[in-house]
Amino acid sequence: MISFEHVTKLYGIVIGVNDISLELPPGAYGLLGPNGSGKSTLLNVLTGQLRPSRGEARLFGADAFCDIGPLERIGFCPSLDILPTDVTGLTWVKYMVQLQGYDEAEATRRAHDVLDRVELMDARDRGMAGYSRGMKQRIKLAQAIAHEPELLILDEPFSGLDPVARHQMTELLSDWIKEGKSVLMASHILHEVEAIADNFLLIYGGRLLASGATNEVYEMLDNVPRRIDLVSDDATQLAVLVQQQSIVDAVQFHEGGNGVSVLTRKPREVFQQLPHWLKDQQLSVREVSSSDDSLQALFETLMKIHRGQI
Amino acid sequence: MAMHDLGYRNWDEEARYQKTSWLHISRYGARLAWKSLWLKRLVLFSFFPAVFLAVFFFLYEQVASWPGIAEMLVPAIASVEGEDFIEVASAVQLTREEIQNPSEIPKKILQTYVNEKRPVYWSQMVYYFFARALGLVILIFGLISPRLISRDVQSRAFLLYFSRPITPFQYVLGKLVTIWLFLVLVFTLPALFSYLLGVLVSPSLAVLLSTWLLPFRILAATFLIALPTGLLALCLSSLVQEARYASFAWFAIWIVGYASYRILLATQISTAASTASLTTYTFISIYDVIHQNLQWVFGLVSFDTIKWFFLELVAISVISYLILMRRVTAPIRI
Amino acid sequence: MNPSRVMAVMAFEWRRSIASRRFVSWIFLIGFPVLIMVLTARIGASSQAGITPTSWALTIFTFVPGICCMLSLLLTAAPFLQAEIEGRTWIYMAIRPGVKTDMLYGKYLYAVSRTVITASIALLLCLLVSGQLGQVRLVVVMWLLIVLSSLAYAAVYVLIGVIAVQRALVMAVAYSAIEFGVSFIPAVVTQITIQYRLRSLLIQGMQWDSKESSALSGFMADANMFSTQPWWLHVGIMLGLIAGTLMVTTAILKRRELGSLKAD
Numbered sequence: 069m070i071s072f073e074h075v076t077k078l079y080g081i082v083i084g085v086n087d088i089s090l091e092l093p094p095g096a097y098g099l100l101g102p103n104g105s106g107k108s109t110l111l112n113v114l115t116g117q118l119r120p121s122r123g124e125a126r127l128f129g130a131d132a133f134c135d136i137g138p139l140e141r142i143g144f145c146p147s148l149d150i151l152p153t154d155v156t157g158l159t160w161v162k163y164m165v166q167l168q169g170y171d172e173a174e175a176t177r178r179a180h181d182v183l184d185r186v187e188l189m190d191a192r193d194r195g196m197a198g199y200s201r202g203m204k205q206r207i208k209l210a211q212a213i214a215h216e217p218e219l220l221i222l223d224e225p226f227s228g229l230d231p232v233a234r235h236q237m238t239e240l241l242s243d244w245i246k247e248g249k250s251v252l253m254a255s256h257i258l259h260e261v262e263a264i265a266d267n268f269l270l271i272y273g274g275r276l277l278a279s280g281a282t283n284e285v286y287e288m289l290d291n292v293p294r295r296i297d298l299v300s301d302d303a304t305q306l307a308v309l310v311q312q313q314s315i316v317d318a319v320q321f322h323e324g325g326n327g328v329s330v331l332t333r334k335p336r337e338v339f340q341q342l343p344h345w346l347k348d349q350q351l352s353v354r355e356v357s358s359s360d361d362s363l364q365a366l367f368e369t370l371m372k373i374h375r376g377q378i
Numbered sequence: 379m380a381m382h383d384l385g386y387r388n389w390d391e392e393a394r395y396q397k398t399s400w401l402h403i404s405r406y407g408a409r410l411a412w413k414s415l416w417l418k419r420l421v422l423f424s425f426f427p428a429v430f431l432a433v434f435f436f437l438y439e440q441v442a443s444w445p446g447i448a449e450m451l452v453p454a455i456a457s458v459e460g461e462d463f464i465e466v467a468s469a470v471q472l473t474r475e476e477i478q479n480p481s482e483i484p485k486k487i488l489q490t491y492v493n494e495k496r497p498v499y500w501s502q503m504v505y506y507f508f509a510r511a512l513g514l515v516i517l518i519f520g521l522i523s524p525r526l527i528s529r530d531v532q533s534r535a536f537l538l539y540f541s542r543p544i545t546p547f548q549y550v551l552g553k554l555v556t557i558w559l560f561l562v563l564v565f566t567l568p569a570l571f572s573y574l575l576g577v578l579v580s581p582s583l584a585v586l587l588s589t590w591l592l593p594f595r596i597l598a599a600t601f602l603i604a605l606p607t608g609l610l611a612l613c614l615s616s617l618v619q620e621a622r623y624a625s626f627a628w629f630a631i632w633i634v635g636y637a638s639y640r641i642l643l644a645t646q647i648s649t650a651a652s653t654a655s656l657t658t659y660t661f662i663s664i665y666d667v668i669h670q671n672l673q674w675v676f677g678l679v680s681f682d683t684i685k686w687f688f689l690e691l692v693a694i695s696v697i698s699y700l701i702l703m704r705r706v707t708a709p710i711r712i
Numbered sequence: 713m714n715p716s717r718v719m720a721v722m723a724f725e726w727r728r729s730i731a732s733r734r735f736v737s738w739i740f741l742i743g744f745p746v747l748i749m750v751l752t753a754r755i756g757a758s759s760q761a762g763i764t765p766t767s768w769a770l771t772i773f774t775f776v777p778g779i780c781c782m783l784s785l786l787l788t789a790a791p792f793l794q795a796e797i798e799g800r801t802w803i804y805m806a807i808r809p810g811v812k813t814d815m816l817y818g819k820y821l822y823a824v825s826r827t828v829i830t831a832s833i834a835l836l837l838c839l840l841v842s843g844q845l846g847q848v849r850l851v852v853v854m855w856l857l858i859v860l861s862s863l864a865y866a867a868v869y870v871l872i873g874v875i876a877v878q879r880a881l882v883m884a885v886a887y888s889a890i891e892f893g894v895s896f897i898p899a900v901v902t903q904i905t906i907q908y909r910l911r912s913l914l915i916q917g918m919q920w921d922s923k924e925s926s927a928l929s930g931f932m933a934d935a936n937m938f939s940t941q942p943w944w945l946h947v948g949i950m951l952g953l954i955a956g957t958l959m960v961t962t963a964i965l966k967r968r969e970l971g972s973l974k975a976d
Binding site for chain 3: 164168
């Protein structure tokens with residue numbers, strides 16, 4: 069479905085995307101990366117908006133920059149929420165469907181269907197200037213799926229949404245995937261992507277750091293030292309206890325002496341065995357946390373692997 | 379005490395704001411505008427007329443000293459200027475050596491004429507420079523100004539401006555100075571530079587005595603162009619969210635005015651319409667109204683001749699300012 | 713090119729142009745030529761000689777197929793791409809198959825049709841004010857010139873719009889000013905301007921000779937200022953240039969990378 073072969077995109081001397089190679093069969097993928105990591109550039113190259121400085125990008129076997137064929141099979145939902153203000157939602161979605169190649173009658177039917185699907189039928193005849201953020205995201209999704217594409221590409225679809233709207237968007241996208249269609253979703257928020265896709269592409273500084281299923285990514289991190297914080301009134305005894313365990317690499321006291329930080333390459337085993345250690349020694353722990361369970365920490369760790377620091 | 383139990387606390391400090399906030403707005407705006415390659419090209423191009431101006435000053439000052447030129451020019455000027463020239467020539471005081479060596483007399487007469495008429499000719503040439511360069515100013519303003527306020531409105535950046543201690547007047551002044559910086563770059567600096575060159579290539583520093591007013595006239599001309607055109611440009615930018623409409627309105631006003639005036643003037647001349655003055659329809663063209671005012675600034679006509687055109691520029695400035703301030707304060711007016 | 717998509721783009725742009733704010737531009741574009749006609753009539757009324765039909769025709773030619781058409785196209789044709797990029801809606805177009813070309817032609821047709829309608833209304837009102845409505849030849853010639861002027865300048869402006877996307881309007885104004893100036897240079901260069909062709913068609917269409925007016929006689933004395941070639945040759949050359957310009961525009965648009973362009 070998607071193929072990148074040593075794709076590099078340069079903006080003058082600035083690297084947008086750096087030597088990315090990957091092959092993606094149909095499925096649901098999350099493109100994860102912090103702001104400025106190259107996600108949008110990658111999507112622009114994939115959809116033919118930008119020509120790669122080097123390498124080749126193929127969508128459904130064709131170069132989208134030169135060949136319009138692939139564009140008939142995709143729907144794109146961009147990150148910007150700026151929409152024409154002087155037309156209604158229905159008019160605009162219908163127009164987008166017409167641009168996809170459908171005649172007016174068919175475009176009208178599809179527009180109604182998709183607005184019903186994204187729950188915007190009540191607002192279809194209202195000017196888009198009066199739409200809320202959530203409505204704008206849904207209308208953008210509507211224009212992307214109205215023509216039933218095989219692949220849906222979304223750039224930050226949850227941006228600016230309240231919790232209710234996020235839930236609605238998640239349900240919509242989950243239903244979409246259940247229909248057997250493919251999704252490529254770009255985001256910088258891990259749990260948003262986890263809710264939709266179970267395959268990740270991790271991009272940072274224009275480089276593809278890692279790709280694979282969720283468990284594969286976390287397994288990769290299994291051998292990377294992670295920090296677990298334990299808050300306890302028996303910090304000294306706790307330190308002595310954990311330091312004796314073979315699966316613990318290092319122990320550090322918290323400032324203030326109210327706990328310890330444990331460095332380990334086997335965090336799962338530590339979590340599993342910790343209750344037994346504490347019970348044996350009659351020690352108590354008030355708080356257990358791991359600050360590494362975040363996208364930023366994930367990326368920092370992967371960057372360290374890339375640089376050979378770990 | 380619970381976090382939300384603080385109660386409303388009145389602000390009892392003195393509201394302070396920096397009086398130079400507008401300068402930061404200008405610098406930011408100028409920096410953004412300067413990124414445009416076309417603007418840089420236009421600014422570079424604008425220095426070429428100044429070179430011609432400097433060449434004129436040089437030729438004007440050196441003409442009397444070239445051998446053989448005086449004998450040709452004196453009769454020619456006499457036939458063109460008539461009484462004016464004869465009056466200047468009659469006042470020339472000749473020394474004994476000059477009377478004994480009559481071949482030097484035309485040179486002395488020409489030099490005297492050059493000295494007498496210096497303020498007039500220099501002013502005229504600077505006026506022509508400003509008049510020709512006005513088209514460039516319209517183009518440059520059309521490049522920079524449409525985005526200045528419309529972009530802030532579209533991106534909601536004005537909310538960021540007015541959530542800081544910046545008054546609407548400072549905001550407007552900052553935007554105006556952004557445009558004026560480029561006007562000075564394209565107009566004032568080349569003209570002043572040419573004047574300085576003209577002084578330096580003159581036979582003596584005595585030219586300063588007869589032309590000292592010219593730099594001030596240049597500054598006055600800059601202000602005369604800057605205020606109404608700058609306010610008009612910003613007024614148009616404040617009325618729309620998409621800059622291309624402001625751009626269109628800006629150019630439409632100049633193009634329609636310019637063409638309409640000329641067509642009406644041609645019609646007046648061709649029909650020999652006797653009841654109307656040839657300047658009746660000048661008011662339609664802001665371009666020509668500015669030209670009339672520039673003639674006054676450079677001492678070529680009296681204020682009485684152009685007072686209605688001056689009032690027109692004042693009216694444009696006032697109306698544009700009022701609309702602009704109303705638009706700028708709109709988001710913060712309750 | 714997909715004709716139904718082209719029509720969809722044109723219809724969408726028409727629907728947007730009927731929004732209330734955009735009426736201001738309609739009123740201005742129709743109103744200013746009429747106002748100038750009123751002032752011209754006033755001048756004529758205050759003179760003994762009055763205004764000749766030739767002078768009326770030249771004035772109408774300057775303002776209606778000339779300035780009115782150019783201003784309308786400055787608003788609709790030159791920023792055809794800039795409008796999408798400034799409005800952040802370009803990505804929705806670009807992601808659809810073949811829409812770049814269809815959008816170009818759809819917006820071109822919209823610009824031409826809107827300009828023709830605007831200028832036609834302005835022409836009708838100008839003819840009413842000037843009392844020339846009964847001059848059938850004048851009406852037909854002016855209307856044909858409106859159509860040709862709209863087609864030609866729209867083609868040039870969309871080419872400018874695709875080359876200088878962010879500064880389309882300013883570049884189009886600069887081009888128009890230069891072309892207008894060049895068209896009055898009595899040299900070979902004037903023959904490549906649109907104004908030269910339109911002028912020649914006007915003089916031939918109205919069947920004027922040099923006796924019409926002294927100004928016209930001076931003008932017509934110079935072979936470089938207008939042409940006596942058959943009208944169909946002028947029209948053919950213009951249509952050929954229009955087609956060529958549109959083809960070049962299409963080729964440039966297909967090859968341009970617009971994904972990295974941001975409205976500033």
